[in-house]
Amino acid sequence: MKNLKHVLLTALLSPLVAMTAANAQQANNDAIAFEKAFNVKLPSIKSPVFKKDTFDVASYGAKADGITLNTKAINDAILACSKNGGGVVLLGNGLWLSGPIILQNNVNLHLKENAVLLFTADKSQYKLIEANWEGKKAIRNESPISGTNLQNIAITGKGIIDGNGDVWRAVKKEKLTESQWKKLVASGGVVKDGRYWMPSAGFLKGDTSKNASAIVPGKSLADYEEIKDFFRPNLLVLTNCKTILLEDVTFQNSPAWCLHPLMCEDLTLRNLMVKNPWYAQNGDGVDVESCKNVLIEGSSFDVGDDGICIKSGRDEDGRKRGMPTENVIVRNNVVYHAHGGFVIGSEMSGGAKNLYVYNNSFMGTDIGLRFKTTRGRGGVVENIYISHTNMKDIAGEAILFDMYYMAKDPILLAGEKREDPKSEMMPVTEATPQFKNFFIKNTYVNGAEKALFIRGLPEMNIKNINIENSVIQADAGIELVEAQGISIKNMSLLTRKSSNLISIRNSSAVNFDGFKALSNYQSFAEIAGAKTANINFINTPIKDAKQKSTFTFGAKPSVLNIK
Structure with a gap:
């Protein structure tokens, strides 16, 4: 019975093993072709090894x-x-x-x-x-x-x-449907400028504070608790x-x-x-x-x-x-x-x-x-x-x-306008x-x-x-x-x-x-x-x-x- 199970298991796995080997060979061929096309040598990346425990x-x-x-x-x-x-x-x-x-x-x-x-x-x-x-x-x-x-x-x-x-995330109104936006606003949080939902007042204060996340000498982590969100x-x-x-x-x-x-x-x-x-x-x-x-x-x-x-x-x-x-x-x-x-x-x-x-x-x-x-x-x-x-x-x-x-x-949202940057030598x-x-x-x-x-x-x-x-x-x-x-x-x-x-x-x-x-x-x-x-x-x-x-x-x- 043990031998029969082994044979059946081998038969079931052999197509998978063959497919994996074929994929590996294709990957190797692709890598070789890439190296030849650009005259480069791809780096070698080490993989971790673990105990079976x-x-x-x-x-x-x-x-x-x-x-x-x-x-x-x-x-x-x-x-x-x-x-x-x-x-x-x-x-x-x-x-x-x-x-x-x-x-x-x-x-x-x-x-x-x-x-x-x-x-x-x-x-x-x-x-x-x-x-x-x-x-x-x-x-x-x-x-x-x-x-x-x-x-x-x-x-x-x-x-x-x-x-x-x-x-955790804030959401722009332009990225939701009207019904999604209404549902989000009804869930709580605060809305900035009628188009920017934020999960809390603490988030809003952080968003409107200059360099809110900057590490400032003399400030402890407790000093940031008010805007933790x-x-x-x-x-x-x-x-x-x-x-x-x-x-x-x-x-x-x-x-x-x-x-x-x-x-x-x-x-x-x-x-x-x-x-x-x-x-x-x-x-x-x-x-x-x-x-x-x-x-x-x-x-x-x-x-x-x-x-x-x-x-x-x-x-x-x-x-x-x-x-x-x-x-x-x-x-x-x-x-x-x-x-x-x-x-x-x-x-x-x-x-x-x-x-x-x-x-x-x-x-x-x-x-x-x-x-x-x-x-x-x-x-x-x-x-x-x-x-x-x-x-x-x-x-x-x-x-x-x-x-x-x-x-x-990178793509303008509805109603958004941008001017091209001014070209000047620096x-x-x-x-x-x-x-x-x-x-x-x-x-x-x-x-x-x-x-x-x-x-x-x-x-x-x-x-x-x-x-x-x-x-x-x-x-x-x-x-x-x-x-x-x-x-x-x-x-x-x-x-x-x-x-x-x-x-x-x-x-x-x-x-x-x-x-x-x-x-x-x-x-x-x-x-x-x-x-x-x-x-x-x-x-x-x-x-x-x-x-x-x-x-x-x-x-x-x-x-x-x-x-």
Whole structure:
């Protein structure tokens, strides 16, 4: 009988094993192809290893009834596991209510498929701490899950971790239907300016206080209690940890960012589902900040802010830390609603380099590839390699580089108006950011508001951007402002509404090679600015381009060369 069971089990598992092996082989082939295409070597990321010992939280008094507060029992099980040399802390079937959980060395927190870890709406359970917010040291509420200075840790399993974020977040009226807004206002809280709901008066006071979360010498944590409600925590924060695995879990409904690894090394995120309501302000999916050796693969994101985001600290704080995010692989992911699919910035003051992004799809994001910064950040973002990106129904730009980030939603809300920033030359200092050396291949876009937008600073152009082998269908075409050394090769562009196919202002050394316009246009190019020079179209079958281009604000026809 034992042998028969073994045979049956082998027969049942063999297709799965074969499929897993096939997937692994395909992943390996894709990695090899990527390395050859860009002449790079992908980094190696270490994975944690755990003892088989299992610590069931139910054995420590936890109850999966959705009512019992299991904070102590879960933390006791984690501590016991770590002190025993590590292993698995198990949450079985059921609804586990808890306050903040603190991870420990050598512990794999594992949620079975029908396990839900729900964090309490009782904010008194989350103490005020000195932490980090948007790249700066700040006062925050303790995160639902956190870990500091740890090694060999994991959160795995097919369960759900829910941050109960709706009790923390403010909401803009424009992001809800009329009935949703009325229901929200009737639930309590306060409304600011008739359009901005906040959960409490304390939140409102924090929102209207300048630098409310700043750590001020001489002030104690008790001095911040009056506006405690304002300091929304991130769902998961791992600080200065090494060898980390997050696998198979659903992370959802965070008060702010969902996943925030900070100054970590050897981090793997695999087969995750990361969800926040689309109206969730600062509801990012994952923000990888000042980390080294990272793999994000096979995951899906549907969130209220940026999907997969690379950061490295903000302004002077980030520059003093001086830790770039580097050696990152992002592959085989899907991003649904988000402000950006794959994003760098805007808090990138420590820099970012050696990022390898391939085989990702963005479905309905506001922007596809989004790279943003602003004066004051400083930092250098360089050596970014991106291939095989699919996009559909992008509300804004398919590809965007912008050094005038304004900390606003990328798509205008109903009734909202914005003016373009004033262009003026400023001195170059350590606070001047830089974007350079981007290599983007094989981008396919079915629907976007604009195909490509690059806007640098007069004193620091965006430099050496290479885009190759792309097919883009968008309302508007290409806009280049204060850009230098731009190469666009083998691009097919179908525009639907724009009268100007290409707009170039104060940019130089711009090469279009093998460019194809798949639709009619009134003006081939609008070329402006006395600084514009050396604009070249090579192997481009557009004979009337010279006649259908305009030259304004000091730009001369001689800057456009058609070969």
